[in-house]
Amino acid sequence: MTIKDKERDEEYFFELINRTHEFEIDKIANIKFHKDELPDKEIVSRITDKTFRSLGLKRVNSIKFSKQSLIARASILVLIMGSVLALSLSPEVIADLKKRLSFIPGLGIVQTVEQAEQQVYILEQPFEKKVGKSSQLINGIVISNKDVQISMAGIGGKPPKTVSLITDSGNNYSLQLALSNQTGESWQGSYYYIGQVKIKDDDDPSLMLRYDNNLIGPMMLKKANFTESIEELGPSTTKNGVLIASVIKLLENHRVRVNLLSDSPDTVKVNYGINSSSKFRLTDPQGNEIVMQNDSISDFYPNEILFEVNTNGPYTINIPELLVTDLSGIKQKVSLPVPVEGRIITEIPLMLEGLPFELVSVERKDNSTVSIEIDIYDNVENIKKLRNFNIVDINGNAVSYQTEIDESTLALKNLILTIDPSQEKLVLNVTEPTYLIKGPWTLKFNIPQDNALSH
Structure with missing residues (x-):
């Protein structure tokens, strides 16, 4: 695998992990990616670390992958996430790309579609089926001329590995499980199909889903509406250079x-x-x-x-x-001495996203642990305030550390790192700043x- 291939796969994997709610991060132990061959361990290590560090949490090694080739995995994740532009794009970029925007209900995303692409169909309302104490919820469906994506949840049982999609024309397509999450009796799953699905080209096509002994539907689809900018999707407002729009649905x-x-x-x-x-x-x-x-x-x-x-x-x-985290890869290299004992004053000034801070000192805690004191200049008048950042080694690999937060400002106060007992110097890259915008x-x-x- 080339470096370019690794970077591509890492980008797709991280985008999927990044969609997990940070305040439900305890559930990440139950997330499984369903593919064929174990992925590159270096990629998994960096992705796992990047996700938890960006949330200011300790890393856990609990993400599991099933078997499939990297090529197939990459194409699947391109399907699921590649068409999603982080929920939005500026009007200028949209004009340049000559694409249209459509909000996909139930999936919580804005998708771009080439102007020449055929009609896109969506499920406007969630569809729920209850049998006794168990239930299945189809939260979102999007069908284009290239692929199908379905988001569903259930109470009772486990997320199925495959789901059959049956169109109103009688055609049958097998969707594969891409991402699942289970907590107790509740489960969630995202499913995909690569290729064109033949449905009736009218305003209200219908379809059904089947898995195990469950038949769900029929569900009516609608043609997706398109806009040129996210402001057209619903009420919006701009403050301090950031536009926020809303999509409202009864x-x-x-x-x-x-x-x-x-x-x-x-x-x-x-x-x-x-x-x-x-x-x-x-x-x-x-x-x-x-x-x-x-x-x-x-x-x-x-x-x-x-x-x-x-x-x-x-x-x-x-x-x-x-609270905003910049994952663009901006970084600053820093070299710190490791004291044999006691504390060394370093007072190294750094800056990320135009926000200054200082690495004040390095203190030896024990044989294999040091603490780096951080001074994040916190001015209550500032519109933009640094709160946290990530550290990696000079090769971009994960570094094992924990954080201490200042309770009064909620800003990073100390980094606690595990080191080799004989280590005399730390060479790190400071990256991925998390900052608050008023x-x-x-x-x-x-x-x-x-x-x-x-x-």
């Missing part, structure tokens, strides 16, 4: 699903604070806070809000701040007229 039983999107580059991960920040607020027309609901599939889509409504609005979303972003919206509640 589901059954007076439930509403709102997906938040940003115009950040595809190398930037945006945390809106939906499930992590008490400052994030969703309020009704009277200003009362609305309790958001959990959904069995929501762990895959941390940009999604679900809640019940009894009026058309207006409703208000207030996002006081964003808002607020305020989005006011009504239930779309075609979904309006009857009075």
Whole structure:
């Protein structure tokens, strides 16, 4: 395998792992990628470390891959993630690429489609089937002339390895499991098919899904709507150079699903604070806070809000701040002395994303452990504040370390590293800064007229 091939595979794998909700990270031990041949260990090591370090958590070695070739694996992951541009693109980029945008409900993504591509069909509403205490939820389906993607969940049993898609023309296609997650009786799965699926070319084609002894459907599909920019997808607002847009959809039983999107580059991960920040607020027309609901599939889509409504609005979303991680690969090399005992003052100034900080000192804790003191200059007036970063060795490989956070500022305070007892120097790359951007972003919206509640 060439270096270029490794970088490509690593990029696809990390994009999938990156979609797991950081505040549900304990569930990552149950995530399985279903492929044919064990992947390159170096790739897995870097991906696993990168994911946990970007979240400021200790690495765990629990991600498992089943067997398949790297070539097949890469093509599968290109299918699943390659067409997704990190939830958004700027209008200029869209114009340059001559592509159209379509939001895919249930998958929580914005997909780009070539103008020359044939019609894309989607499942607009989740479809649920209940039998006794067990249930299956088809949360999202997208069918293009190149591939099929399906997101589903269930209570009881395990995610099936394959699912049969049966079209209204009687054609049968076998979808393979790409990504699964199981916690107790609840499970989730993402499925794919590479190739063109023949369906009736009309406004309301239907299909059914079959696995084991379960037959689900029929489910009606709709032609996807396209726009030139994410602002056209729903209410949007811009603050401090960051645009946030929303996609609002009324589901059954007076439930509403709102997906938040940003115009950040595809190398930037945006945390809106939906499930992590008490400052994030969703309020009704009277200003009362609305309790958001959990959904069995929501762990895959941390940009999604679900809640019940009894009026058309207006409703208000207030996002006081964003937590952003830059995964573009920017880095700074640093060399630090390792004391035989005690503490050495280093006071090395560094900068990432235009945000200065300092490696203050290195202290020997024991025979195989050192602590690096960090001073992240925290000015309460700054719109953009550094909070954390990742470290790797000079070859980009994972480095074993833990972090200590300043409780008052929530900024990185100390890095605790495991070293060789005879080691005299640390040479590291500081990379992947996580920083806070102040808002607020305020989005006011009504239930779309075609979904309006009857009075």
